[in-house]
Amino acid sequence: MLRQIHIGNEYLPSDFSIRALVILLLFSISVLIFHRYDGLQITLPLLSKNENFGFGSLSNNNVISNVVEQDGVPSVTCQLMDPSGYNYCGLSIELGEDPKIGRDLSVFNAIELNIDIQAPTENKRVRFSFRNFNASYSDPNDFVSLKFNSIKYAPNSLNGSIKVPLNAFQVESWWLEEYTIGFDDAQLDLSNIPFVEIVTDDMKAVGTYVITVRNATLSGELISEQDLLKIILLVWLIVIILLITLQHNKLKTVSTTDPLTGLINRRGLEEWVSNNLPSFSIGASLTMFYFDLDDFKKINDSFGHLVGDELLCRFSEKISSTIGSLPLSAHKYVFSRLSGDEFSLVLKGLNAQQIESLAKEIFHALKKRISLSSSTVNISLSLGIASSDQSASTFSSLMSRADSAMYYAKKSGKNQFKIFDKNVSKDILFRKQVAEKVRTALKKNEFTLNFMPIYQASDLTIYGAEVLLRAGSESLKNIGPDIFIPIAEEFNIINDIDLWVIENTFKLIDANRVYIQQNPLMFGINISSVELHNNYFPKEISKLLHKYKIPPEWIEMEITETSLIEADELSITVLNDIRNLGIRLSLDDFGTGYTAFNQLMRYPVACLKIDKSFVDDLTSTNESRKTMIKAILSIAKAYRLATIAEGIENVEQYKYVSERGCDMVQGYLFSKPLTWDALTLLLAEPKEKRMALIQTNSTSHGSIKD
Ligand code: C2E
Numbered sequence: 001m002l003r004q005i006h007i008g009n010e011y012l013p014s015d016f017s018i019r020a021l022v023i024l025l026l027f028s029i030s031v032l033i034f035h036r037y038d039g040l041q042i043t044l045p046l047l048s049k050n051e052n053f054g055f056g057s058l059s060n061n062n063v064i065s066n067v068v069e070q071d072g073v074p075s076v077t078c079q080l081m082d083p084s085g086y087n088y089c090g091l092s093i094e095l096g097e098d099p100k101i102g103r104d105l106s107v108f109n110a111i112e113l114n115i116d117i118q119a120p121t122e123n124k125r126v127r128f129s130f131r132n133f134n135a136s137y138s139d140p141n142d143f144v145s146l147k148f149n150s151i152k153y154a155p156n157s158l159n160g161s162i163k164v165p166l167n168a169f170q171v172e173s174w175w176l177e178e179y180t181i182g183f184d185d186a187q188l189d190l191s192n193i194p195f196v197e198i199v200t201d202d203m204k205a206v207g208t209y210v211i212t213v214r215n216a217t218l219s220g221e222l223i224s225e226q227d228l229l230k231i232i233l234l235v236w237l238i239v240i241i242l243l244i245t246l247q248h249n250k251l252k253t254v255s256t257t258d259p260l261t262g263l264i265n266r267r268g269l270e271e272w273v274s275n276n277l278p279s280f281s282i283g284a285s286l287t288m289f290y291f292d293l294d295d296f297k298k299i300n301d302s303f304g305h306l307v308g309d310e311l312l313c314r315f316s317e318k319i320s321s322t323i324g325s326l327p328l329s330a331h332k333y334v335f336s337r338l339s340g341d342e343f344s345l346v347l348k349g350l351n352a353q354q355i356e357s358l359a360k361e362i363f364h365a366l367k368k369r370i371s372l373s374s375s376t377v378n379i380s381l382s383l384g385i386a387s388s389d390q391s392a393s394t395f396s397s398l399m400s401r402a403d404s405a406m407y408y409a410k411k412s413g414k415n416q417f418k419i420f421d422k423n424v425s426k427d428i429l430f431r432k433q434v435a436e437k438v439r440t441a442l443k444k445n446e447f448t449l450n451f452m453p454i455y456q457a458s459d460l461t462i463y464g465a466e467v468l469l470r471a472g473s474e475s476l477k478n479i480g481p482d483i484f485i486p487i488a489e490e491f492n493i494i495n496d497i498d499l500w501v502i503e504n505t506f507k508l509i510d511a512n513r514v515y516i517q518q519n520p521l522m523f524g525i526n527i528s529s530v531e532l533h534n535n536y537f538p539k540e541i542s543k544l545l546h547k548y549k550i551p552p553e554w555i556e557m558e559i560t561e562t563s564l565i566e567a568d569e570l571s572i573t574v575l576n577d578i579r580n581l582g583i584r585l586s587l588d589d590f591g592t593g594y595t596a597f598n599q600l601m602r603y604p605v606a607c608l609k610i611d612k613s614f615v616d617d618l619t620s621t622n623e624s625r626k627t628m629i630k631a632i633l634s635i636a637k638a639y640r641l642a643t644i645a646e647g648i649e650n651v652e653q654y655k656y657v658s659e660r661g662c663d664m665v666q667g668y669l670f671s672k673p674l675t676w677d678a679l680t681l682l683l684a685e686p687k688e689k690r691m692a693l694i695q696t697n698s699t700s701h702g703s704i705k706d
């Protein structure tokens with residue numbers, strides 16, 4: 001199975017960051033308030049059964065001691081026999097089983113005590129100590145070596161409970177001296193407490209001493225306010241960094257995703273290819289499939305943009321599912337939409353055979369009609385394929401090869417694939433060379449103009465002439481405008497050519513002004529479809545009209561019907577601007593562009609030039625194509641458009657079109673394209689001569705039936 005590199009198009013809602021920050025702010029405030037009101041208070045009852053702390057008695061030789069526990073309240077009773085020396089009695093609470101390992105009590109900051117002491121003397125003080133074990137000075141065998149963190153007080157004078165802050169505890173000075181402790185270790189240390197002790201102060205009188213511990217509960221904050229603030233700050237920092245990263249990723253996703261199909265776009269593809277190309281090696285190269293739907297504009301025009309968009313989505317799904325179902329093992333691939341109806345599939349590590357079978361598989365899958373919500377349509381596709389190698393090791397070089405192969409496939413009749421090879425590169429080279437020669441010919445002024453007469457069909461009066469460009473230079477010998485004009489369009493030289501033709505026609509008219517006034521003549525100038533996207537074009541024509549003082553009604557401009565396939569709002573503006581200069585417009589090669597007849601009204605055209613192919617078909621046996629001319633003629637009549645039949649080569653064709661109402665004719669039967677001087681000679685001939693010629697010719701041929 002292939003592995004699609006998925007670059008998701010799901011992105012977070014735009015107010016996500018704001019919501020997250022508000023929630024965090026509320027949370028921070030709540031936590032701080034909670035903390036203020038002791039919400040994060042913790043306690044540790046040292047007498048609690050749950051904790052399993054043990055109790056023991058503490059006394060010296062002159063004392064008999066005994067610990068009893070009643071209802072969880074421990075008390076120690078001591079009998080002092082001999083008051084000489086230092087005597088003591090006490091209770092120890094063992095927090096750990098091993099004297100080396102105690103509890104860390106440093107989170108606590110106070111202890112609540114309720115201790116009762118009975119003694120035969122007035123001296124009823126106790127010493128409350130936390131004994132800390134520290135490996136650097138405590139000896140596990142010497143119990144006294146554990147650090148004494150103590151406080152002394154007289155519980156009976158307090159009447160019950162007392163809360164002592166733990167920072168009131170001090171390290172015993174005798175202990176510091178005994179163990180010669182330095183300043184650093186002389187501080188209160190609650191980090192490792194194995195024992196807590198409550199011991200009488202020096203006992204002086206013989207008798208009974210009883211210490212009862214009713215309560216010893218440590219309390220503290222789970223976390224200090226300062227630490228809490230630090231943590232909140234840290235959380236803010238992390239969240240902000242996270243949001244910035246998310247935002248960044250979101251922007252990146254949006255900028256690399258095609259919103260219509262959810263595929264990655266050209267930018268995303270470029271990134272992917274650039275990341276994957278450096279690692280290419282023989283057998284693991286990248287292969288690019290460059291798809292271009294054939295005549296997609298027609299679908300857009302006939303069914304509307306929504307249907308067009310739907311088709312693009314269905315198409316992308318179809319290709320995705322086709323590649324997804326193929327048994328090519330573990331090839332990374334990425335399928336993307338480049339623009340409009342252009343898509344690209346880039347795969348890693350396919351061999352020549354796999355490439356070809358994948359291409360075939362794709363065409364096979366596209367044989368089935370694609371169903372849309374309102375209709376089903378056929379998809380025709382031109383596909384160019386190229387693989388990376390030493391001389392195509394960048395994104396742009398790979399893309400340009402695949403694009404050229406696609407162009408080749410399209411030129412060779414569409415609905416096919418072409419793998420980049422010598423022929424394609426030869427074709428690229430040829431086109432580059434022709435483009436260069438055209439540039440040179442323009443610079444050296446080597447072009448000339450020919451004129452092909454256009455006649456009134458009824459009586460063969462010369463109505464005008466179509467201006468046709470000829471390359472006079474040796475280097476462009478045998479290369480006609482049908483070849484160099486499309487190349488000039490591709491290499492952006494066409495505007496210079498169109499303006500050159502217009503200016504030189506105007507110059508000629510200017511030079512022959514009086515003659516033309518006497519012999520009225522319409523000049524039909526061909527305009528490239530590229531100009532329909534150039535809003536300066538009408539202004540450039542206007543300048544030239546003024547410069548040479550040309551009456552605009554002497555000029556007609558021809559645009560091909562197929563150029564309307566790419567027409568947009570700007571194109572209609574351009575056409576209207578030309579029309580508003582007073583120049584008539586005609587639709588060239590009419591019938592080949594499939595303009596919906598009702599769309600014709602959108603364009604300010606006055607004349608339809610019926611394409612030569614339909615005239616050619618009149619003599620063929622193909623009945624359906626024959627009827628095209630009649631259909632075009634009746635449409636033109638309905639929309640009040642003039643008609644010219646192009647490419648008339650025999651009398652039967654002429655008779656057929658003129659008898660069915662075609663206004664004008666043009667073709668080799670009457671004249672080939674001529675130089676200006678030859679045209680003037682023709683104009684001097686009486687039209688009767690032409691009619692007679694037709695009559696004599698027609699007798700030798702049969703006539704064309706409907
Ligand atoms: P087009 O505008 O359809 O011009 C008519 C073409 O058909 C001319 O070829 C003409 O010589 C040829 N033709 C006319 N009648 C007949 C006929 O009865 N039989 C045959 N076999 N051919 C006939 P050409 O001059 O080679 O021009 C080819 C195309 O190049 C033109 O097609 C036009 O699209 C383009 N072109 C020519 N001159 C210019 C120009 O000045 N500017 C632009 N933009 N395009 C031009």
Ligand code: CA
Nearest residue numbers: 466526558588
């Ligand atoms: Ca033409």
Ligand code: CA
Nearest residue numbers: 588589609646
């Ligand atoms: Ca034509």
